[in-house]
Structure formats: C-alpha cells, structure tokens
Amino acid sequence: MGTSAEQLAAVAAATAGGVPVIYLPDDAALRAVVEVAGPVAMIAHRVVEVGKLRLDADLREATWHGDVLALSSRDFDLLYALAGDPGRVWAFNELTTHVWGRPYVGDTQAVVSAVKRLRRSLRDVAPGVQVESVRGVGYRVTVAEVPVPSH
Structure with missing residues (x-):
C-alpha cells in the first residue's frame, strides 16, 4: 500500500x-x-543563521558579518545550541544535557561559567550577539543588527 x-x-x-x-x-x-x-549519500549540512551570525557545525566555524569568530569548542557548542532556536529560553538542565551530554544533577555552575566565557569571547567581536540571563530559568540568545565599522 x-x-x-x-x-x-x-x-x-x-x-x-x-x-x-x-x-x-x-x-x-x-x-x-x-x-x-548511483548510490546517493544524504548529508545534512548543519548551519544556523540568525541575522549576521552564522554557525556551521560541520566546519565548526562561527562568523559575524562574515568575519570568523575565535571560539573555543565549548563556546561554539553553547552558542550553536542557543542560536538554533533564537529567543527561546534554554533551562540549565536542557543546556547541561544538550551541550555537555550529561544528566543534570542540579549544579548550574558549569553552565554559568561557560556563559561568562562565551559573553567575554563575543563582547568585542560580535556586539550584536547577546546571551541574556532569564533569572532562575536559564539563558537565551538575541541577535541585533549592529553596524560593522569598515576595516
């Protein structure tokens, strides 16, 4: 049938x-x-684009207005998760499970520390990308259009 x-x-x-x-x-x-x-290989190219922020999971590359961002592996994974559903609030337990690949046992410190490092990495090179705290819940990413100074 x-x-x-x-x-x-x-x-x-x-x-x-x-x-x-x-x-x-x-x-x-x-x-x-x-x-x-002939045989067909189905390859899903995992790219997230939010405004001028582009994250390519296969290349492990993040760009802002076309400029490559120097992010650690953890920074990239965290930003990729948050930007994959922009505006959505990710709870601590979801981030722990999704980014770290381990069960959440109530400790928020790893997530809090990683977000601080990510914010520091983005501050000067991607000013339009903000990781916002949602008190008592978790984090979300927002992307604003910020003019980029000419080089």
Missing part, C-alpha cells in the same frame, strides 16, 4: 517543510533511481 497525499501532507506539516522527503511509490522506482543516479 502506498503513501496517500494526505499522509504526505501530514509529514510536510509535521516537519514544517524543514526535512526533505523523497517519495518513491515502490521498490521498482527506487531501483530505477539508484541505477540511473
């Missing part, structure tokens, strides 16, 4: 169009595609 138009519409709606979907009605069609095009 094939996939109905309603099912395809539901997939598109559920992913908000953010996930590419290839629909092939049966195995014969899939074999034909592979025979014509």
Whole structure:
C-alpha cells in the first residue's frame, strides 16, 4: 500500500517543510533511481543563521558579518545550541544535557561559567550577539543588527 497525499501532507506539516522527503511509490522506482543516479549519500549540512551570525557545525566555524569568530569548542557548542532556536529560553538542565551530554544533577555552575566565557569571547567581536540571563530559568540568545565599522 502506498503513501496517500494526505499522509504526505501530514509529514510536510509535521516537519514544517524543514526535512526533505523523497517519495518513491515502490521498490521498482527506487531501483530505477539508484541505477540511473548511483548510490546517493544524504548529508545534512548543519548551519544556523540568525541575522549576521552564522554557525556551521560541520566546519565548526562561527562568523559575524562574515568575519570568523575565535571560539573555543565549548563556546561554539553553547552558542550553536542557543542560536538554533533564537529567543527561546534554554533551562540549565536542557543546556547541561544538550551541550555537555550529561544528566543534570542540579549544579548550574558549569553552565554559568561557560556563559561568562562565551559573553567575554563575543563582547568585542560580535556586539550584536547577546546571551541574556532569564533569572532562575536559564539563558537565551538575541541577535541585533549592529553596524560593522569598515576595516
């Protein structure tokens, strides 16, 4: 049994169009595609862009107005998480799990220290990128358009 138009519409709606979907009605069609095009490697290039801030997770590169930012690995991971959903408040437990990859046991100090270092790294080189505290909850990133002085 094939996939109905309603099912395809539901997939598109559920992913908000953010996930590419290839629909092939049966195995014969899939074999034909592979025979014509050869094996296909689906590689998702993970890039987050918020205003003039661009983070490329595959290259581990952050840029502000096209200029590369010198961020530590932890700074990059933290900023990538926060910028991936700009304006969203990330709770301490979410950041601990997502950025550090470990369970949250109630200690906020690692997150607080990392945010201080990230803010220090961004202060002079990306003035429009702000990591805001939400008291008792966590942090969010906002990006403002700040004119960049000419070099």
